[in-house]
Amino acid sequence: MKNTIIECKDVSFTYDRTEVLEHISLKVEQGEFWALIGPNGSGKSTLIKLILGLIKPSSGSIELFGENISSFRQRERIGYVSQKSNAFNSGFPATVLEVVRSGLTRKTGLFKHFTKREDQQAMEALKIVKMDSYHSRPIGELSGGQQQRVFIARALVGKPDLLIMDEPTVGIDQQNIASFYTMLQTLNRDHGIAILLVTHEIDIVTDLASHVACLNRTIHFHGVQSDYKKMDDLDISNWYGHPVRRVHQSDEEVER
Amino acid sequence: MIEAILTYDFLQNAFLSGMIIGIVAPLLGLFIVVRRLALIADALSHVALAGIAGSLYLSQQVLFFSALNPVYLGMAAAVGGSLLIERLRGAYRHFEELAIPIILSAGIGFAAIFISLAKGFGTDLVGYLFGSVSAVSRQDLGIVASIALCVIGFIYFFYKELFALSFDREYAKVSGVHGKVIQTIFMIIVALVIGASMRIVGILLVSSLMTLPVAAAIQLAKSFKGAMLYSIGIGELSVLIGLIAAYYLDIAPGGTIVITSVIILLLVLFFKKTLRKMVGTKGEADLI
Numbered sequence: 068m069k070n071t072i073i074e075c076k077d078v079s080f081t082y083d084r085t086e087v088l089e090h091i092s093l094k095v096e097q098g099e100f101w102a103l104i105g106p107n108g109s110g111k112s113t114l115i116k117l118i119l120g121l122i123k124p125s126s127g128s129i130e131l132f133g134e135n136i137s138s139f140r141q142r143e144r145i146g147y148v149s150q151k152s153n154a155f156n157s158g159f160p161a162t163v164l165e166v167v168r169s170g171l172t173r174k175t176g177l178f179k180h181f182t183k184r185e186d187q188q189a190m191e192a193l194k195i196v197k198m199d200s201y202h203s204r205p206i207g208e209l210s211g212g213q214q215q216r217v218f219i220a221r222a223l224v225g226k227p228d229l230l231i232m233d234e235p236t237v238g239i240d241q242q243n244i245a246s247f248y249t250m251l252q253t254l255n256r257d258h259g260i261a262i263l264l265v266t267h268e269i270d271i272v273t274d275l276a277s278h279v280a281c282l283n284r285t286i287h288f289h290g291v292q293s294d295y296k297k298m299d300d301l302d303i304s305n306w307y308g309h310p311v312r313r314v315h316q317s318d319e320e321v322e323r
Numbered sequence: 324m325i326e327a328i329l330t331y332d333f334l335q336n337a338f339l340s341g342m343i344i345g346i347v348a349p350l351l352g353l354f355i356v357v358r359r360l361a362l363i364a365d366a367l368s369h370v371a372l373a374g375i376a377g378s379l380y381l382s383q384q385v386l387f388f389s390a391l392n393p394v395y396l397g398m399a400a401a402v403g404g405s406l407l408i409e410r411l412r413g414a415y416r417h418f419e420e421l422a423i424p425i426i427l428s429a430g431i432g433f434a435a436i437f438i439s440l441a442k443g444f445g446t447d448l449v450g451y452l453f454g455s456v457s458a459v460s461r462q463d464l465g466i467v468a469s470i471a472l473c474v475i476g477f478i479y480f481f482y483k484e485l486f487a488l489s490f491d492r493e494y495a496k497v498s499g500v501h502g503k504v505i506q507t508i509f510m511i512i513v514a515l516v517i518g519a520s521m522r523i524v525g526i527l528l529v530s531s532l533m534t535l536p537v538a539a540a541i542q543l544a545k546s547f548k549g550a551m552l553y554s555i556g557i558g559e560l561s562v563l564i565g566l567i568a569a570y571y572l573d574i575a576p577g578g579t580i581v582i583t584s585v586i587i588l589l590l591v592l593f594f595k596k597t598l599r600k601m602v603g604t605k606g607e608a609d610l611i
Binding site: 173 | 357359480482483484486487489490491493494495496497498499500540541544545546547548549550
């Protein structure tokens with residue numbers, strides 16, 4: 068039996084008297100790759116913040132690894148790449164290695180210093196994202212795509228069981244997006260890391276993810292990828308709020 | 324001059340406390356600058372001014388305060404100001420930087436009231452505003468040394484947490500770094516350093532010693548550790564040259580220390596620009 072990694076039970080969130088999320092129930096299990104899709108303002112980032120414990124739900128409960136979020140302490144089991152990661156202060160004087168190593172802050176423990184062991188772990192994480200040769204470069208000198216890989220390495224360095232990413236491809240050029248998603252698939256398949264990915268790119272991601280959740284204030288669909296693919300574009304357009312036409316890899320191959 | 328330092332206690336005090344501040348002010352300043360909070364030091368120094376002015380005024384009115392070193396009340400005011408800034412930053416989540424001008428204005432306001440009530444403090448206050456080589460007592464040196472130990476200990480033990488919080492506060496929070504506690508201790512320590520530095524550098528100039536060496540260092544450094552070492556080196560150089568100049572010219576050391584760090588910053592910027600041009604020209608020549 069698979070372990071449950073995230074479980075949202077009837078979660079609602081109200082901000083300034085506006086219901087941002089209503090009755091969300093979602094379960095992510097070990098080794099699954101979830102794509103969380105929805106239009107702008109649908110509450111995707113809010114749901115991620117709730118799952119990460121950055122904000123508290125107005126009602127309902129969230130469990131991480133079987134433990135209520137309010138008492139959850141094993142933070143090192145979660146890797147997180149935010150939408151704003153690459154909007155950091157590019158003048159910040161830090162090397163790639165220093166940034167990645169900072170992902171081990173909690174795991175190393177209070178009053179302790181990073182040693183060669185942590186440097187080695189950071190180098191291993193950089194190897195996974197193919198950025199090990201950049202370890203001594205200042206983070207601000209890298210391209211947007213390279214920076215995002217470094218932030219993924221920071222999220223991976225603690226060997227998490229769950230990787231949460233909020234629109235990580237913002238600011239990355241189209242050419243790098245494809246290799247980025249391939250890398251995510253490898254992480255999920257070869258390293259067994261559960262992934263929850265928030266994205267706008269419904270065409271690419273739904274081909275990669277094992278599960279899909281469609282959110283627009285409430286969950287309109289959640290299930291395995293094959294069931295999502297069977298859904299009619301009109302149904303998706305209805306909850307999306309505007310016409311949506313999905314292009315699958317197979318369609319493109321047919322067109323060719 | 325070395326002979327004078329060996330002979331006069333006040334010069335020993337000034338040099339020793341200056342050199343200590345040259346280490347701790349830029350050390351803390353690095354964490355302030357990279358978080359784009361450089362004005363915090365300015366706000367806290369103005370709050371410290373209110374504490375000093377309050378202490379000097381009370382010393383005219385109450386016997387107890389006439390025996391009390393005004394630096395203590397200055398430090399207490401700065402610590403209070405630092406905690407208030409933290410509270411206000413929480414209240415104005417979308418305009419966090421607003422907390423700084425609010426506290427800065429309050430500091431100046433209180434200082435102006437105390438100065439008016441006392442009908443001026445003459446040379447006493449000038450010494451606090453711009454620093455003084457002769458005003459640093461053994462007691463002041465003791466305060467500076469104790470605070471420096473706290474600062475170095477704090478940064479030594481919480482270096483990785485401070486780095487994580489400075490680089491990406493949200494990520495640090497998600498990964499379980501105790502941001503609130505560390506940030507509060509950090510703010511208190513910044514306030515204490517400002518309070519301790521004002522005797523030698525002066526209230527109005529203390530923030531410069533926290534920011535100018537860092538501004539030069541981040542132009543040179545490629546890593547965070549490198550930026551830290553450069554900041555300390557430039558801070559020490561500024562204090563040393565500034566104090567020697569102040570001694571020979573018989574002027575307030577605050578001004579000479581700060582102008583020295585401004586000159587170092589300009590030199591760094593100039594050399595970096597020249598180097599970049601040279602590299603650019605070389606690159607073009609290689610292409611041809």
